Amino acid sequence: MREQIITRDVVANPKSVYGDKRASTRHFFTQRVTGAINIAFLALLLFVVVRLAGQDRVDMVAVIGNAWIGLPLALLLVIVAIHMRNGMRDTLEDYFHGRTYSLYMMLNTMFCLAVGVVGVVSILKLVFWG
Amino acid sequence: MTVRSRPLSPHLQIYRWTITMAMSIAHRGTGIANYVGTILLVAWLAAAAWGQEPLNGINAVYGSWFGQLVLFGYTWSLIHHMLGGIRHFIWDFIIGMEPGQREMLAWANLIASVVLTLLVWTLFVWMA
Numbered sequence: 001m002r003e004q005i006i007t008r009d010v011v012a013n014p015k016s017v018y019g020d021k022r023a024s025t026r027h028f029f030t031q032r033v034t035g036a037i038n039i040a041f042l043a044l045l046l047f048v049v050v051r052l053a054g055q056d057r058v059d060m061v062a063v064i065g066n067a068w069i070g071l072p073l074a075l076l077l078v079i080v081a082i083h084m085r086n087g088m089r090d091t092l093e094d095y096f097h098g099r100t101y102s103l104y105m106m107l108n109t110m111f112c113l114a115v116g117v118v119g120v121v122s123i124l125k126l127v128f129w130g
Numbered sequence: 131m132t133v134r135s136r137p138l139s140p141h142l143q144i145y146r147w148t149i150t151m152a153m154s155i156a157h158r159g160t161g162i163a164n165y166v167g168t169i170l171l172v173a174w175l176a177a178a179a180w181g182q183e184p185l186n187g188i189n190a191v192y193g194s195w196f197g198q199l200v201l202f203g204y205t206w207s208l209i210h211h212m213l214g215g216i217r218h219f220i221w222d223f224i225i226g227m228e229p230g231q232r233e234m235l236a237w238a239n240l241i242a243s244v245v246l247t248l249l250v251w252t253l254f255v256w257m258a
Binding site: 015032035036038042046048050053054056057060061064075080081087088091111115118119121122123125126 | 179
């Protein structure tokens with residue numbers, strides 16, 4: 001998936017290999033596995049959101065503060081962040097290339113990292129410090 | 131070597147719309163919407179970690195008619211994308227790719243996403 005400059009010679013050479021078969025297979029597989037895990041966590045997310053929507057902080061601490069709910073929820077956010085970055089990469093690869101692609105990909109990584117870190121830190125705060 | 135100018139590849143407006151094409155675009159669209167929508171979830175969790183005041187602010191915004199509209203759309207987007215993912219899982223086993231089958235799967239994706247969204251909101255919001 002690293003950018004490859006495709007020249008006339010590359011196209012003419014029948015032995016040319018396009019893309020990185022290991023990284024691309026891993027990308028495909030990661031997307032399927034993280035997607036499946038997201039579905040497995042559906043009940044947990046639905047429970048948390050339905051139970052706590054519009055509730056006060058005390059209720060949020062009582063439910064998410066329970067490590068059996070909070071820690072899996074934090075894990076889910078990490079998996080979701082990976083799935084997001086992977087999926088956005090597919091989109092970016094379709095519409096951008098070269099330096100523009102690299103720039104957007106960096107922004108993508110930063111956004112997903114921010115979502116994961118803010119989410120996990122917030123949950124850990126609720127779990128360990130109330 | 132001179133190459134004569136070639137016709138450009140036709141874009142979306144040229145093609146007759148098919149349900150499989152529409153659901154493919156919807157899968158990407160909902161994926162991007164979910165990507166942005168995680169801000170809603172994380173902002174809520176961060177506000178709860180921060181304190182009661184920020185949480186009150188978030189609850190007021192999410193509880194407003196516009197907030198509810200966005201959350202309803204987010205619910206549909208998540209469900210549609212999940213069902214689209216399941217459709218891809220099915221295709222990974224080389225099932226459901228024949229003419230007729232793939233259209234059926236695409237329609238099922240759309241209809242089920244609407245039905246499930248309405249079901250979730252009826253059960254957990256409107257009747258709760």
